Amino acid sequence: MSEEHSQFIKTPRQLITVVVLSFVVPILLIVLLVKFVGSTPRTGAGGTAMSTEAVEARIAPVAKFELKDANAPKTLRAGAEVYKAQCSACHDSGAAGAPKFGDAGAWGARISAGYEALLKSVLGGKGAMPKQSGGEFDDIEIARAMVHLTNAGGAKFEEPKAPAPAAAASK
Ligand code: HEC
Incomplete structure (x- = not known):
């Protein structure tokens, strides 16, 4: 080899x-x-992708979602608060011909129609006023806002009470 x-x-x-x-x-x-x-x-893009802050920011749309329990006892918002949020835009300024807050002259004839008739106009809409129900507030909260508004215009309506739990459950 x-x-x-x-x-x-x-x-x-x-x-x-x-x-x-x-x-x-x-x-x-x-x-x-x-x-x-x-x-x-x-370092660089994605370097902090798994940091607590970054993860929280990413899941915020879902994590911050609040599930409302329909059966939870609800504290009704006060009429003044609801008025400020949903009605004042028109009724403070009289926009679109809305009767103004505190203007007894503008309210007198309307108030004489009575609580039920007025509430029907508010919840279902009337003229330039779109219907006020079905939004963020319960009908009863809208009614409270209406009492707040109409009483300032001279009415003596009583603020609606929260329905009894049994009544609320049966509807
Ligand atoms: C987009 C503007 C607007 C908003 C918001 C609005 N209103 Fe009105 N509202 C009007 C106008 C305009 C009228 C007059 C309607 C008519 O008589 O043709 C009116 C009329 C009324 C009347 C008298 C109804 C009647 O039968 O004469 C009441 C009571 C009333 N509004 C309460 C409320 C309450 C309570 C809210 C909030 C929950 C509210 N409005 C939100 C514009 C508005």
Whole structure:
């Protein structure tokens, strides 16, 4: 056999050493590489993607969603509050011909129609006034706002009470 082809591995011992090293060295390299990548501080876009603030901001549309329990006892909002939120835009200024808050002259004839008739106009709409029910407020809260408004115009309506729990459940 030719002597020029000198072999690198000459003994079984050397063979075992090479085989073992060929396993150990790549694994060591991989371990070191993983450590290196993991320890580099993450900067740039997406670097803080998993921070508490970032996660909270992402889930906010769902997490802040409030499920309303229809059976939960509800505290009715006061008439003045509802008036300010939903009626004052027109009735403070008299926009679109709305009878103004506190203007007894404008309210007198309307008040004489009576509580029920007025409430019907408010909930269902009348003339330039769109219907006021079905929005953010309960009908009874709208009624409270109406009492707040009409009493300022000279009426002596009584603020509607919250329905008894049994009555509320049966409807
Ligand atoms: C977009 C403007 C607008 C808003 C908002 C509005 N109103 Fe009116 N409201 C009017 C106008 C205009 C009239 C006069 C309607 C007519 O007689 O043709 C009116 C009339 C009324 C009347 C008299 C109804 C009648 O039968 O004569 C009451 C009571 C009343 N509003 C209460 C309320 C209450 C309570 C709210 C809030 C929950 C409210 N309005 C919100 C414009 C508005």
